[in-house]
Amino acid sequence: MRSLSISERRCKFSDETDDSSLFEIYSHSGCLFECLWRQALDICGCIPWKYPQLGDESQICDYLGNDCFQGVINEGARVLNCSCPVDCSKISYDYYIVKEVINPQVECNIRIKENKDISEYLKKYKVNNL
Numbered sequence: 001m002r003s004l005s006i007s008e009r010r011c012k013f014s015d016e017t018d019d020s021s022l023f024e025i026y027s028h029s030g031c032l033f034e035c036l037w038r039q040a041l042d043i044c045g046c047i048p049w050k051y052p053q054l055g056d057e058s059q060i061c062d063y064l065g066n067d068c069f070q071g072v073i074n075e076g077a078r079v080l081n082c083s084c085p086v087d088c089s090k091i092s093y094d095y096y097i098v099k100e101v102i103n104p105q106v107e108c109n110i111r112i113k114e115n116k117d118i119s120e121y122l123k124k125y126k127v128n129n130l
Contacts, residue, residue: 001088011088022052028086035082040072 001009006016014025022037023030041047046061048069061069072078086092 006085009088010085012085013088020054022054026087028084028090031084032079032082035084036073036076036079039078039081040069043072044068 002013006012012026012031014027017023017026022034037047037051041058044061044065045059046065046069047053047058048061048066051069
């Protein structure tokens, strides 16, 4: 995979950072943070003291600048303008939660007939239609 370009493989390895990067190790989340950080710097013209600094190229924010910077970071929607490839060596899993009402007549019908304990449990917790 390393022989492919970043655009061909659509991911970056942890050692593929730019010289001007805030981080020495590439990560997708770090890239997104840095993108927002740069946008906030461009809009507000300063960086709060508690955020990473890049040399002497920026000034420290005053109270209003802090508010501006934090507002850009909190907005987060600007992250859509960032081109940050995923990590090549990271495995990620997506999940979702589905909530459905269980109908004991359909879902538990066989077990209810075979096991009185289940039937009694469902009655105790007021599951209807048994």
